[in-house]
Amino acid sequence: MSIGIWIIAFVLRLVLWLLLAPLLPGIINKVKAWMAGRRGPPVLQLYYDLGRLWQKSVVFSTLASPGFIIGPAVAWVALTSAAMLMPLGPAGFVVSFRGDVLLLIYLLALARFCTAWAAMETGSAFEGMGAAREVSYAVLAEAAIIAAVLCLSIQSGSVSLVTMLSPSAGAGAVLLAAGLFTVLLAENCRVPFDDPNTHLELTMIHEAMVLDHSGPPLAVILHGAAMKLLLFTVLLTEAVLPTAALPPLAAGAALAGGVLTVTIGVGIIESLLARFAFRRVPLLLTTAFLLCLFALLVAWKGGAA
Amino acid sequence: MSGSLNLLIGLAMGLNLLALGSGRLPSLIRTVSLQGVVLGLLPLLMEKEADWRIVLVAVATIVGKGLIIPALLRRAMRTAHIEREIEPIIGFVPSLLLGAAGAIAAVALGETLPLLPEHAGSLLVPGAMASIFTGFILLIGRVKAISQVCGYLILENGIYLFGLLLIRSMPLLVESGLLLDLTVGVFVIGIIIDRIQRAFDSLDTRKLTALRE
Numbered sequence: 001m002s003i004g005i006w007i008i009a010f011v012l013r014l015v016l017w018l019l020l021a022p023l024l025p026g027i028i029n030k031v032k033a034w035m036a037g038r039r040g041p042p043v044l045q046l047y048y049d050l051g052r053l054w055q056k057s058v059v060f061s062t063l064a065s066p067g068f069i070i071g072p073a074v075a076w077v078a079l080t081s082a083a084m085l086m087p088l089g090p091a092g093f094v095v096s097f098r099g100d101v102l103l104l105i106y107l108l109a110l111a112r113f114c115t116a117w118a119a120m121e122t123g124s125a126f127e128g129m130g131a132a133r134e135v136s137y138a139v140l141a142e143a144a145i146i147a148a149v150l151c152l153s154i155q156s157g158s159v160s161l162v163t164m165l166s167p168s169a170g171a172g173a174v175l176l177a178a179g180l181f182t183v184l185l186a187e188n189c190r191v192p193f194d195d196p197n198t199h200l201e202l203t204m205i206h207e208a209m210v211l212d213h214s215g216p217p218l219a220v221i222l223h224g225a226a227m228k229l230l231l232f233t234v235l236l237t238e239a240v241l242p243t244a245a246l247p248p249l250a251a252g253a254a255l256a257g258g259v260l261t262v263t264i265g266v267g268i269i270e271s272l273l274a275r276f277a278f279r280r281v282p283l284l285l286t287t288a289f290l291l292c293l294f295a296l297l298v299a300w301k302g303g304a305a
Numbered sequence: 306m307s308g309s310l311n312l313l314i315g316l317a318m319g320l321n322l323l324a325l326g327s328g329r330l331p332s333l334i335r336t337v338s339l340q341g342v343v344l345g346l347l348p349l350l351m352e353k354e355a356d357w358r359i360v361l362v363a364v365a366t367i368v369g370k371g372l373i374i375p376a377l378l379r380r381a382m383r384t385a386h387i388e389r390e391i392e393p394i395i396g397f398v399p400s401l402l403l404g405a406a407g408a409i410a411a412v413a414l415g416e417t418l419p420l421l422p423e424h425a426g427s428l429l430v431p432g433a434m435a436s437i438f439t440g441f442i443l444l445i446g447r448v449k450a451i452s453q454v455c456g457y458l459i460l461e462n463g464i465y466l467f468g469l470l471l472i473r474s475m476p477l478l479v480e481s482g483l484l485l486d487l488t489v490g491v492f493v494i495g496i497i498i499d500r501i502q503r504a505f506d507s508l509d510t511r512k513l514t515a516l517r518e
Contacts, residue, residue: 283326283397290322290405297409 010084010094017083021226022046024233024263028190031267046226053219061212063123071118072217075111076224082107083231087162089238089255090248099159101149105142108187111224112138118217119209126201130208133278137193137205140285141186147292148180152239155299165235166244172298177240179291181262184232186285188225191270193281203275233262310350314432317343317462318408321439324459325404326397329389330451334378337455337462340436341370344462348472358477366465369484374458374491381495382451385502392509395446407438429466436463448509450498454491461487 026043033040042048060068085104087093116131151172152164186193189206198204201211210221237243237258243251276284320340327333345366348359381387393400408431415431424430436459443456461483468480505512 280328283328283401286398286401287322287326290401293405294319294408297412301412 006094013088013091013094014080014084017080017227017230018223021230022050022223024229024259025196025226027260027263028267028270031264032271035268035271046222050219050223053214053222054216056215058215058217059212061122061124064121068118068121068213069217071114071121072213072220072224075114075118076220076227078107078111078114079224079227079231082111083227085161086231086234087165087238088234089243090251093162096160096162101153101159101161101164104161105145105149108145108228109138109142111228115209115221115224118213122212124212126204126208126211130205130211133205134189134209137186137281137285140282140289141183144179144183144285144289144292145187147289147296148176148183148239151176151292151296151299154296165238166242172295173240175291175295175298177236179288179295180232180236180239181265182284182288182291184229184236184262185266185269186281186288187232188229190266192273192276192284195275198275230259233259236262310347311426311428313343313347313350314428314466317466318428318432318435321408321436321459322401322404324455325400325439325442328391328397330382330387330391330449331379331389333391333452333455334375334382337458338371338375340459340462341374342367344465345370347466347469351469351472359472362472362477362480365481365484369488370458370462373488377488377491377495378451378454381498385499387449387451387498387502391452392448393446394448395442400442400446403442404435404439407442408435411435411438424470429470433463433466436460436466439463448511450494450501450510453510454494454498458487458491 023043023046025046026041029045030040030043058069082104084095085093085100085107087096112134116135119127119131149164153159156164156166158164185191189196194205194207195203196207198207201208204211206225210218213221234255237255241254241258243254246254317340320336320343324333324336324340327336345363348363348366352359395403411431411434412428414434415428418430420430440456440458440460440463443459444453447453447456465483468483501510501513
């Protein structure tokens with residue numbers, strides 16, 4: 001591949017990720033509205049919100065250091081880079097090397113660190129509380145992600161995302177899908193871990209961290225959160241569906257259908273479940289970890305036999 | 306055949322973990338009864354030709370563990386007005402992790418045991434050991450008498466799984482005797498639970514350790 005075509009492919013993919021990401025929260029909200037019998041906000045609502053926020057000015061706390069701005073920016077760049085590492089079914093990859101899955105995990109962690117850092121910058125007690133909650137859940141969710149990655153890696157005998165995600169997860173696919181879906185809900189602060197629509201500071205997690213952000217930084221944070229949601233749905237779909245075995249067109253359709261199914265699933269779960277009490281959350285995350293761990297065992301035993 | 310057998314035993318092992326993680330008594334009872342039904346289906350899958358005795362054992366197990374025993378437990382819960390929340394001594398997360406570690410250790414141990422070649426690939430022995438271990442955790446780690454009964458039932462499910470290894474040579478009499486013992490045991494425990502509740506106003510078995518005149 002010549003460098004010119006590569007640059008075009010890279011830019012096209014970047015634009016695709018950036019433009020498609022805000023669609024998912026819109027779909028989730030629409031599904032929730034339908035389940036509740038309301039008409040709901042338009043699917044493109046987040047695009048309007050982002051445009052409106054981008055034109056607003058920023059309110060700075062007198063306590064805040066430049067980290068207040070740098071945090072969201074670095075987090076957004078980290079999430080975008082993580083998205084660029086993901087292979088997209090039939091479209092293949094633009095950036096891939098041995099061990100890129102480790103970089104993916106670390107980029108997600110970096111994004112979380114930066115959001116928490118920016119939250120602490122304001123010196124607000126609520127934001128510190130939100131950051132503490134987010135990070136303490138993340139510890140458990142990360143264990144589950146690492147178990148899932150190990151499972152995929154043992155299955156395919158590779159540490160590069162392209163070969164890891166192309167074969168289906170086989171016998172442990174159901175376990176892995178359940179585990180990854182729970183992690184998706186936890187990492188993206190959806191019900192039953194967190195309620196994205198809550199207006200009570202004491203029960204917020206992710207929302208509490210971004211209370212004092214305004215204007216473009218808030219837009220960047222919201223867009224980053226949508227990118228993360230899209231990234232996790234793509235990861236879940238590609239880890240479970242055997243996209244490589246299908247012809248390119250069918251694989252693309254399968255990928256899009258999978259992402260849509262997962263998104264609608266999130267919406268349905270949010271309509272049917274209430275948020276869990278905080279003391280029950282570690283139990284659910286441990287369950288997700290165990291699901292991924294048993295998928296890992298199945299992959300291991302299946303490979304040995 | 307071996308695939309669907311392993312799938313069912315895997316499901317039973319998953320139900321073990323669900324039992325360890327459930328925080329309400331009704332869901333615990335439901336999990337245990339579901340496990341009984343899953344294990345009751347196993348003899349039908351293990352034998353190619355349907356022997357009437359094996360069918361009888363399977364039906365008796367499904368009816369006994371899936372319907373009669375849960376009904377007895379629910380009745381005991383209702384008559385004694387027990388709260389639905391489970392109070393653990395070993396918390397939910399530690400007991401889940403313990404149970405998972407036990408399941409993994411059981412699989413690892415099952416590989417090293419000198420089994421008959423026909424049982425070598427199956428999860429029967431690991432599943433049995435994992436269930437027995439789960440039963441022990443529930444017996445030790447829960448305060449209320451009913452959750453301890455559920456632990457005892459899971460323990461018995463594990464022993465039943467071991468017994469499946471010998472299903473051809475074990476007489477029907479032994480199998481039905483076991484099932485009868487179990488049902489009568491749960492029945493008697495239901496009465497005892499009622500008595501504990503009346504004497505102490507709670508089902509906390511820790512109160513039974515103190516002797517009084």
